Amino acid sequence: MSKRRSRKKPLNTYYLAEEVLSHTPETSDLGVSVSGNCTWNSHIEQMCAKANRVLGLVKRLCGSDIRDVQTRKLLYTALVRPLLEFIHQVCATKFILNYPPREVSYTNRLDQLNLPPLDFCRQMHDLVLLFKYETETVTSNFGRFIQTATRHYRIRNFHQANFDLLPRQDQEYFCNSYFPRTVKLWNSLLNKLKSSQDLLWFRVHLNNHFRGLLQTYSLP
Numbered sequence: 001m002s003k004r005r006s007r008k009k010p011l012n013t014y015y016l017a018e019e020v021l022s023h024t025p026e027t028s029d030l031g032v033s034v035s036g037n038c039t040w041n042s043h044i045e046q047m048c049a050k051a052n053r054v055l056g057l058v059k060r061l062c063g064s065d066i067r068d069v070q071t072r073k074l075l076y077t078a079l080v081r082p083l084l085e086f087i088h089q090v091c092a093t094k095f096i097l098n099y100p101p102r103e104v105s106y107t108n109r110l111d112q113l114n115l116p117p118l119d120f121c122r123q124m125h126d127l128v129l130l131f132k133y134e135t136e137t138v139t140s141n142f143g144r145f146i147q148t149a150t151r152h153y154r155i156r157n158f159h160q161a162n163f164d165l166l167p168r169q170d171q172e173y174f175c176n177s178y179f180p181r182t183v184k185l186w187n188s189l190l191n192k193l194k195s196s197q198d199l200l201w202f203r204v205h206l207n208n209h210f211r212g213l214l215q216t217y218s219l220p
Contacts, residue, residue, distance in 0.1 A: 024036075025037075026042055033046055047083055050083050051080055051083040054079055054080050054083060055076075055080045055092060055095070058072075058075050058076065058079060058080060058095075059095060061075075062075070067098055069096060069097060069098070069113075072095065072096040072098075073096050073113055073115075076092050076095075076096055077115075080092060081118075093106065093109040093110060093113060093115065094109070096109075096113060097109055097112065097113070106219065107214055107215070107217050110214060110217075111211075111214060114211075116207070116210055116211065116214070117214075117217060120210045120213070120214075120217075123185055123210070124206055124207070124210060126178060126181070126182040126185065127182065127185055127186060127189070127206060128199075128202070128203065128206070129182075130142075130163075130182050130183075130186050131196075131199065131202050132199070134161065134194075135197055135199070137199065142179075144166070145165065145166055145179045146163045146164065146165055146166060146179055146183055147163065147164055147166055148160070148161075148162075148163060148164075149162035149163055149164045149187075150164070159187075159191050159194060159195075161191070161194035161195055162186070162187045162194070163183045163186060163187065164183070165179060165180060165183055189206075189209065190209065192205075193205055193206060193209065
């Protein structure tokens with residue numbers, strides 16, 4: 001697996017029990033499609049198609065008989081949402097609310113249902129994991145990638161609970177990976193959130209923080 005063009009073809013022949021292992025550009029492991037060029041395009045397409053099929057099944061099961069919003073929301077969050085990529089949620093919120101008038105915007109629908117956008121959900125999961133590292137709830141090797149922020153002078157956005165990235169390679173696939181994106185999010189949080197030591201308190205107030213951002217949210 002490599003992003004280098006020179007490695008599109010296998011460099012060596014590999015054997016298992018004297019049988020030659022065939023080369024494949026893509027494989028699936030534990031439900032995740034992995035490609036040889038380190039992209040997620042195929043996996044995303046498969047998840048989108050699967051989510052569409054499940055959402056279609058839920059719609060057929062509900063038909064015109066199940067119009068209760070909370071029941072539709074429960075079916076969506078239990079069966080469809082775990083599979084979703086972002087754009088499918090736009091259609092799902094319309095279905096859950098029994099197809100409201102067009103003037104009811106996507107963010108209005110999310111607010112009515114108390115459903116954060118899926119990109120908000122991913123950001124919150126990332127921040128909770130970093131919180132667990134900060135409070136030593138989990139053991140990890142995060143120290144290879146980040147360190148507690150140190151400053152010899154005072155600046156407006158500095159806080160002792162901030163993090164700095166350790167010097168790494170600057171390839172695009174690292175810049176878009178977990179540590180760069182999550183450290184930036186973490187450092188932008190309110191200080192009281194970063195200073196918390198209670199996971200439940202952190203989750204509740206983090207959810208409130210992102211719900212406040214919903215008012216200015218726009219589709220990515």
